[in-house]
Amino acid sequence: MSDSASTLEAIISQEYQHGFETSVEADALPRGLSEDTVRMISAKKNEPEFLLEWRLAAFRRWLDMKPPEWASVHHPPIDYQDIIYYSAPKSQKDGPKSLDEVDPELLKTYEKLGIPLHERAILAGVAVDAVFDSVSVATTFKDKLAEKGIIFCSFSEAVQEHPELVRQYLGSVVPVQDNFYAALNSAVFSDGSFVYIPPGVRCPMELSTYFRINAKNTGQFERTLIIADRDSYVSYLEGCTAPMRDENQLHAAVVELVALENAQIKYSTVQNWYPGDKEGRGGIYNFVTKRGDCRGAHSKISWTQVETGSAITWKYPSVILRGDHSVGEFYSVALTNHRQQADTGTKMIHMGKNTRSTIISKGISAGFGHQAYRGLVRIARAAQNARNYTQCDSLLLGDRCAAHTFPYIEVKNASAKVEHEASTSRIGEDQLFFCRQRGLTMEDAVSMIVNGFCKEVFKELPMEFAVEAQKLLGVSLEGSVG
């Protein structure tokens, strides 16, 4: 990371390499961020007055804020005036014309992950109208959800069609002034997903951004809002195991989850943004704010994440356990290889009585990878009989990587029970020798041992996702041992 040319410019020059034209189209704003930028974004999207005001309030707060410095990640300063904050959804012309024009390294990875051909094209950003007609798939899918009264659409669409819901819940979990990146996102967010599950409804399928075809190119400031009304259930999948081509270096998304009485939200992420090359150049900075609010009694929110991508990850999916008897869970696998850096963890804020939270964090470091787990468990005065169990394990591959654990525990109610277990281990030479002696290759042996290490988290993932995640770890670790 010593070379400070490895910033946005590097990414931009890379685009030239791939033959993109970056001439400003009619429907894009010039670089830079000001109050006018925010007004123009809102106007282009034809937003109601309340949303513009909300964005502006966020922008004004942001001007006075500084990027957090406590995280143990290092990168050259980001020039926020050198970013294009709005461009109309890209037409497919901008992408490569066929798979032949796509980076062969990327294609190799897709092949290893066993991604079907037509999906490879979509992921690599190839114009796909000709190869894959996803409209029909998406339509039957939408009909099924509509029958149950479920709303699942892009954020922009929700603003137009359901402004009252957006107004009621937007920013109610992550307030605009929450942190530097959340404020920035609130001011300039481009698009994202919106989900509403009506009372008593169990969503009949896993909701995945993959099916939401108009979600393509939601850009670097993505906004997601999921509301599970009383007695409802939803499982939401974000991301994809395949590395996605993306031109934006900085990603600052915000995800807000609201679970009302007796509702349950399961949110699973597999994040595999471009991590940069072996020297750490050109990877994506992923600074995300994810928070769930167990607003109703007996509600439950689970975060499960597998993080293998990005050059830098800064991410703490959290749960506010407001309702009595509510439950918060965090299951995480984070892998850093080469020069990747990750500072991740969670916050469990116990406010209601008899609230319970579980944190299982598995960190894997290889190469020069560097990672920190940061977990906050706060038991408020009113949170009678709160329980937390935290288990935090690190696995090191090789001797040039590092892992750190920072548990923060604040207990204001004496009836609380908080348990913390932590371990750090190195992948054993004897384990590798044993597996190879039984006939496995070094790579399969590493992959098997690492997957064993992550088992408690993988079993929380929806079945298909779990299988993909296992393969992904194997591929991400290739060449890291031996």
Next chain:
Amino acid sequence: MLIIKDLHASVGDKPILKGINLTVNAGEVHAIMGPNGSGKSTLSNVLAGRENVTVTSGSIEYLGQDLLALEVEERARAGVFLAFQYPVEIPGVGNVYLLKAALNAQRKHRGLPELDAMEFLALVKDKMKLMEMNESMLYRAVNEGFSGGEKKRNEILQMAVLEPKLAILDETDSGLDIDALKIVANGVNSLRHPERSMILVTHYQRLLDYIKPDYVHVLAAGRIVRSGGPELAHELEKQGYAWIGNEGSGQEVSSGS
């Protein structure tokens, strides 16, 4: 099957094996005995290809191939099996999963079709009966929380499933109770085959009562100092290793040797 010629090997810069000569023909069972620290496990590790042991001179021919030129997994696929003196635990990896992956990796290498889950289970359950192991062991993590004896049985189960050509059992009898010893010995005996050779590393005559070796060798300070038939083991049982003299302490006493 196996021809070891004047093998010298070190761990770090410490010479451990100092000129081993040993020939094992197809179908033979050789027992290797000798004091603690004499190099028995080191020899086993050299055969399996463990990287922390450096071969400094000598040669090993296995089925006409230069064994030392092969990677650890290539040796395994060519039929070399090592039952570990200290079996390794792998948390989170199911015993059945490891076994299936290992068997299929080897089958694939030999051009045989991979077994699916059903075929594999049928095979492994059959072998478990032989080892009198409880099926629940299959679904536990590899050796995690296994008792000492259970770990050793698990090693032989792996051998029974993988059906190697050359099996090296490093103190598989240590830590077994009398019943378990009989079960393990039965398992091993059932795998005796004219095309399969075995090297048994052991400290006790007991094991050799059940598994009758064709030859017994005494390893001391990195050399085979005596070889003989099964009667040599009896002799050792009576006399111990005192007759070997200082060499047998396993320490670097005689610099001139």
